[in-house]
Amino acid sequence: MKLSPLFLESWLIALVAVSVFFSGVLSDKLLAAEPAVREAELKRVEVIERVAPTVVAVFAKGGAGGGSGVLITKDGFALTNFHVVDGLGPFMKCGLNDGVLYDAVLVGLDPTGDVALIKLLGREDFPPATMGDSDKVEIGDWTYVMGNPFLLATDFAPTVTYGIVSGTHRYQPPAGTWLEYTDCIQVDTSINPGNSGGPLFHASGELIGINGRGSFEKRGRVNAGAGYAISINQIKYFLDQLKAGRVVDHATLGATVTTQNDGSVTVNGILETSDVFRRGLRSGDELVSFAGRPIRSVNQFKNILGIYPKDWMLPIVFRHDGERREIHARLRGLHTKSELLPDAKPKKPRPKPKGKDGKPGDKPELPEMPKADPHADAKVVIPERWKDLFVAKAGFANYRFNQLEQERVLASLKSLGDFASATGTWRLNGQSTTGDPFEMTVSAKGIGLEIRDAAFFQQLEDTDGADEPPGTGGFLIGVHHLRLLLSKGPAAFTDSYYFGSEPLDGRGVLVDVLVCSLSAVESRWYFSRSSGVLTGFDTRLHEDAEACVVRFTGLADFAGKRLPQTWMVRSGEKEFATLRVERAEFAAMKKEAGK
């Protein structure tokens, strides 16, 4: 059938008329939109308005480059990427969306995890972001990326992009020797050069990660739908160490693992000096779980291991000859100390776009902005007003912040009383929980302990100390360190620093850790974070030695001087004794000198 032009024309006009008639109705409807759509939009606007003030624009000297960051405390601590601040020096300029440019000082560095902590200066009422729980993030969740991509914002108001979580618990191999992204969050939210170091917010406005890299490949350095954020939970583990001005390191097991044909993960090599070896892990054993998470593949194990700090104790479950064992072991560092020194910094850790392994440049790259010419102004500029906020020391990003933390932790020791005068001989006696009386004599020359008809002595002149009583890991040296700490403070040691926090014995609540070393012997002091009370210490005769573990409960008052009441002493799995101090005498130095 052939339609006549007339017929078509009339239909056409009819259709136009109908469309005109309906367009009014429709556009009214559309502009009004579904209430739910409007509500969702208002919620987004509300969240963005709420969190945008926390977003930091980080600038290199002269504004020739930079990245992003996010405030996490009212007093100005802000997170960013290591690769953003690397090379900027101890002070930098940061903009907030109030349009103000603030001075900021470098505080802590995590080169492996690509995290840096800086502190914005000049206010005590900065707007901080709320940290969420990144383990609760699920694929498909909506997220915001905020920051300063391409340095677009001249007024420091962040650029906002919106997208979904594409993958969780992702692993991205190290770029060079550092910048390994383990257990990270993958998003399709746009991450571009300049977004580095900025926040990944959950749709609720909670901070769930720090954006740091993306897969770019053939498109050059712009978003290709795969960006990666360091999970905020990983950063939480390191936060106290970063606040302490340290250059931190990540953990390694001290053993290598491999996947068997049946899918199990077994140890195929182990360092005999490692704590896991001392706790009984052997080559051929099957790893069952690590830090409470079941192990299903080598990749997954690396993923979990990578989020923990060096020196933390963590629970490990393994199968040895068919027998299931649970241990708590202290983890070694991924790098040597010298590898983390700023001078040891090799060439810029930039991934090669095309790997020799044949993977076609699929290694994610860092979406950083070009850095300012490092030779343009080699002199470190320290603003006069803030010069007290930076102290350089090897192994630290900014030792000033460690000094502040040491002072905070040590302040609680003062409540135990004045031991400064008690530099003479101390005599402690009491009973062990098994009913054996003991007597301990502590002087500058030596330490003696009598218990169960045995006498042990550690002389202190011209020696680093030994494992006395044998099998305790060096309890008497530990007591010597305790006396030094109480009477003279950290000055009595060759080196001391505030470590950060860790879960006590790998299972307890977080404690503050102070580390003091006297030649090769190192003691780690544990302070309750709530009360500041000294809850115990570990003393290690040398780096790979089994530690002497001393845990305190209760406090006893001896004429104005307070000491822990019960001392549980063990080394490895073996308990030496639990001592209950009943009497204590403290002599002054003069008396001892007169002897």
Next chain:
Amino acid sequence: MMGGNWERLCGKIGRWLFAARSKVTQTPPSLSRWLKGFCTTQIAKSDVEQRPFSTETSSVGVVLLTRDRCVARIFVLLTLIVVVSPVHAQSVRDTIGVTQPKIVKIFGAGGRTSLAAYGTGFFVSPQGHIATVWSHVLDADVVGVVLADGRRFTAKVLGAEPQLALAVLKLNAADGLEFPFFAVNETPSAGMGTRVLGFSNMFNVAAGDEPVSVIHGVIASRTNLEARRGAFESPYTGPVYVVDAVTNNSGAAGGVLTTRDGRLLGMIGQELRNSKSNTWVNYAIPITELRESIQQIISGKFTAKRDPNEDETASKPRRYKPLDFGFLLVPDVVDRTPAFIDLVQPESPAAKAGLKADDLVLFINDELIQTCRVMQDAVGRLESGDRLRLVVRRGNELVTIEMSVLKKKE
């Protein structure tokens, strides 16, 4: 004459308007819901709270884009009075949870510069048939397949349709094992503005025992593909969905594009560039274009489609293709791809003559064969009644294989 027409026209408009009004008053709930559902580009109510763009801009855009389609649909409404309800209440999280187990990661040949050794595929049957792109990754005896839950299998190529860049694999799995799969028969409606999810092993980020990456976007257009791969035109020139999400990444090909409620729209194709602008195209081939071949390959009744462009090239006759003899060459991926045999169909003339996969063709009827393309040309020049004599290298041996060129069935 004009007057008469005008009157008739006015009468028509009047009747139309009346009809429209009366429909509105007679069936207000269904009509308004239908229009609303349509004009907000199919935002299911559950989707709404996660809608990423501001209402004003997108709504106005929709009005402008779709007014004539509005009219067309009103026309359909008034004549057919069909009520469509595209509302599927499901959250993105739920969709992803249900969809990811249907997607697999494929590991095979490659690993050379710009040729990734990984890709993506998706189950199209509960028995473990997997659809993916026909690519160099499959150029291996068996390929590794990793499921979303980390289970590992091997798979073999069951058949391929180079014209669609489609291949179907069969998982080597124990009988009785069932896999979650996409029903390729279904045809969800989707058009410009439909919100979609993309699932793929892009960049092999999901290298471990983990599900593939998910990205989101909207369909930007449905158009015919005009693209190329390196120096070569894409063999497929049919309809595609173009999306605003970055689906064009290494390893993403063979992944899927779904609606926000998890219904299969299409397969993410090979990495291609727009032949005009030289930019990477983010596209997916609609499942409607693929399903016939998928089903035929699964049922074993597959015959490759003829390339319409190749039929009448006077200078280069294409009277025969390798598949007419029951074998396939490796994908022609580089400028001078050696003419390796990729696949020999069982029971085919080539199989009966003793040709085997991985043979390297050196001569056809005494003509030196240096590349896949020379081979295609040589085969194309054959005529019925000829003898086809291949000299192939198999390991360290030279083997001669002969078969007759039969008259082709039209």
